[in-house]
Amino acid sequence: MRSVNGQEFLELLESTDQPVVVDLYADWCMPCRAAAPHFEALAKKYEKHGAIFLKINVDYDPGIAQALGVMGVPSFFILRGKTISAKVVGANMRKLEEAIKKELKIQTKSKPPYTAYM
Numbered sequence: 001m002r003s004v005n006g007q008e009f010l011e012l013l014e015s016t017d018q019p020v021v022v023d024l025y026a027d028w029c030m031p032c033r034a035a036a037p038h039f040e041a042l043a044k045k046y047e048k049h050g051a052i053f054l055k056i057n058v059d060y061d062p063g064i065a066q067a068l069g070v071m072g073v074p075s076f077f078i079l080r081g082k083t084i085s086a087k088v089v090g091a092n093m094r095k096l097e098e099a100i101k102k103e104l105k106i107q108t109k110s111k112p113p114y115t116a117y118m
Contacts, residue, residue: 001043001053006061009054013082019103021046021096022054024065024075032074035091039076042097049104078103 004012013020023039025032043053058065058073068077071089076096078086086099100106 001040001047001055003055003057006056006064009056009061009064012052012054013079016052017080018050018052019085019100020052020054020079021100022056022077022079024056024058024068024070024073024077026057026059026073028059029073031091035074035093038091038093039096042093042100046100046104049106051100051104 009022021042023032023035025036039053039055043051047053056064058070065073065075068075068084074089074091076086076088076099077084078099080103085103088096088099
């Protein structure tokens with residue numbers, strides 16, 4: 001996981017076919033600060049499956065936030081090339097992890113089917 005500027009982000013999107021998970025955040029944002037260690041943990045867990053994890057500070061690169069339609073931070077996107085495959089607004093890390101698993105086609109443990117006993 002690494003922090004990038006807007007130009008580096010666009011160059012990376014054009015040069016890889018791997019899924020890119022990006023955290024758009026601001027230093028002053030308390031939910032962003034709360035989500036940061038969880039995002040780092042997700043990066044450690046899923047980079048070995050081929051995902052690339054990036055962070056972009058929207059205060060330093062507002063153009064990227066505008067281009068992606070960010071209305072609030074934190075906002076998380078999963079992209080392949082310049083195609084957005086998932087978007088999670090807010091510090092909903094469970095939803096982000098599910099989106100990552102779906103993008104990487106990682107099976108989740110399913111609950112056994114409900115069986116009614118009579």
